[in-house]
Amino acid sequence: MLRLLRSFGVVAVAALLLAGCTVAQPNEQDGLPNDATTLRVLAGSEVKDMAPILESAAADKGIRVVFDYTGTLAGTELVASGRAAGRYDATWFPNNRYLSLLPGAAKAVSSSVKIMSSPVVLGLRPAVAARLGWDSAPPTWADLATAAADGEFTYGMTNPAASNSGFSALVAVATALSGTGTALTDADVTAVGPELTRFFSGQKLTAGSSGFLADKFVADPTLVDGVINYESVLLGLAGKGAPLTIVRPTDGVVTSDYPLTLLASADTGKRPLFDTLTAWLTTDAVQKRIVSETNRRPGVPGIDTGSAFPAGILFETPFPNTLDVANTLIATYLDTVRAPAQTLFVLDTSGSMAGERLTALQQALKNLAGADSSTTGGFAAFRNRERVTLIPFSTAPDTPTIVDVPAADKTEALQRIRDVADGLSADGGTAIYDSLERAYALARQQKAERPDTFVSIVLMTDGENTDGATAKDFSDYYATQGADTRSIATYVVLFGNGNVDELTSVAKLTGGQAFDALNGDLSSAFQDIRGYQ
Structure with a gap:
């Protein structure tokens, strides 16, 4: 859950x-x-x-x-x-x-x-929609792909492996770009790959849920020009100070009927x-x-909605009719067409982690490195083209291990991550904030080296900070940082005896979220976070 x-x-x-x-x-x-x-x-x-x-x-x-x-x-x-x-x-x-x-x-x-329905569509800043002419003449998904590839607009979208709105958008754009007018096949997914890459070159913001995506956009409207989300969510942003022009592609959408x-x-x-x-x-x-x-739109016919929605019928995109095609489409998105991720894991290996806690951490990392054979586990695994950085810490941050997962065979890279996980040992104090500052310095460097990537930090600790910088020191440090730091969110995993209030404040400060593993289930928490990376 x-x-x-x-x-x-x-x-x-x-x-x-x-x-x-x-x-x-x-x-x-x-x-x-x-x-x-x-x-x-x-x-x-x-x-x-x-x-x-x-x-x-x-x-x-x-x-x-x-x-x-x-x-x-x-x-x-x-x-x-x-x-x-x-x-x-x-x-x-x-x-x-x-x-x-x-x-x-x-x-x-x-x-x-x-019960109700809402199509997944694009919401754009009114000025951007007007500049592109989409406020008066709705585009096709192909038009959107061309404009995205030409740098005409940027957008955020949820991860299709974690969120229905992202998956619905992926199905709609892939089906439209395939040009067949029928449900996708594996061959269609392969053929449309280059066009999908053009479309997703415009994606500069990712998230694990439609609500979090909307909140990120409202919190910092300069991040992207718009978001792909449920029509209902986009309409609701007007009340949060972020009114958008709703763009409904003419060649098909996927509607959720709840x-x-x-x-x-x-x-x-x-x-x-x-x-x-x-x-x-x-x-x-x-x-x-x-x-x-x-x-949302009514779930039953004949309800008078007044002027809440535009007149006309939306063309409904056919949904994939086999599990293999749906999973192939998601895997293609993660491994090939979207921008790769750079993920830094700041991992508590202090003395309090000895025993079952360290074993849980090792298994959670190994699951992400291919040990979990379930469908959701496979989607959460480290992806082709991803850079994974492991920073164990105790009394001080340890030497980082950086693993670049290749675009083709990732067997060797995943084995190296599993080997590092097996080699972790627990000893010493807990320097949470020294280690987090070290991670941010490295994350900025990696972002500068590969700017077209999604960079994020995962912080996992089971206890209170005992060494080095304090939570206030980190807050003061963060306040002095520029946009290159503030664009990198920290996702916090609460575990063991971690200070819930203090650590969730770190997540909020950095634009991330806190995930609960207080019951000891680190693997599920790590898997949930992967939807945001």
């Missing part, structure tokens, strides 16, 4: 109890709260904005909904594998298209009801709750409320 610490104050994997809008933390053994009036829902983080509406469901219908959030691809794999059985009653992802491709999916799902889905494994007593809730959500009154409060 997603171990992201949202807004740096809510404990990750938290479930939203929609009676009174309180927040609960699921017990690691017992899971989400469960009783005869509760639906336990495995959901994409995109539906967090439905909380106020679901509070009304609790008041009007006596049905409580508790959420556990995860990425769409990771969540669908959990469902299809049968590992969601008994833990959840239902799912609520942006769509079930990827789920439908997975073996075991059909028997895992009982029924689903489409199906609330009952799992076949759910107790029989959950069916009436599901039926009552979905019937309530699809009433005219609630549908109109969804439109006004979330900027």
